Amino acid sequence: MAFSADELRVLRRALAIALHPSHVSDEDVQDCLRLADSVDEAVDEGARLRAFLLADLARYRQALPGTAAGYLELLADALAAGYSPGPDDLAALRALRGNPVAGALLNHCRALTEQAVRAKLAGRTVPASRTRLLALPGGRAEDAQPASEPRKPTPERPAQPRPVPTPAEVFPPKRRPAPAVPAAPPQQLAVG
Known part of the structure; x- marks a missing residue:
């Protein structure tokens, strides 16, 4: 940011x-x-x-094996953004194991899944990549309330649903240039 x-x-x-x-x-x-x-x-x-990335990832996963290259690239991006792979991802990667990129991603996803399971069994949760900023400490709000009075929670803004664009809307298909039409040979006029 x-x-x-x-x-x-x-x-x-x-x-x-x-x-x-x-x-x-x-x-x-x-x-x-x-x-x-x-x-x-x-x-x-x-x-x-x-x-949007996760919805796109699910669409590519459903269209496997024809979308293997796109799926592997999206999965790598999602993992870099903090995504935890699910059983569907592991199954898809096992099916694509012949691909060296898929094999490497499968090993990485297995390690992430194992880490998440160990954290859950240890009684702690895997930390989120980002947390929401709710309030700033200090300032007049704290001075105005007596120390014995508990702080009132700040009301959250209601979430406004936004439509998720389709991949075609975000990444329009590339248009191929029209083939060049050869110019007609110049006409010769007969003088007579």
Whole structure:
């Protein structure tokens, strides 16, 4: 995630506020809230893109073996983004075991699956790649509430479902150039 220069200034002020909460202006609080909303929006967009990637992966997996190259590339991208392979992925990779890329991905997926099972058996969960920013500590909200009063949870924004585009909408098919039509030979006129 990249921040603009203005967002970095707000982030720097937010960190200063967290360290020294006594000097907080209303403008600083509003800037921090806008930055938090921007971060939440970026996380939501990341989740939407991840959902699109996983839906695309499922479509390619269903069309195997004809889509093996595309499926293996999408699976590698999904794994890099923190995707945990499921039984369908392992079965598909076993079916494609003759392909060296599929064999390498199968070994990687087995290791990830084993790691997830060991973590689950140990009573801990595999950490998520990203967590949602809910609130910034410090500032006027903490000063306004007495220490004995529990903090009220911040209400979550209702999720607005967005349609997931199809691969053809995101990556339109490449059009081949029309074959060049040879020019007709010049006509010779008879003078007579």
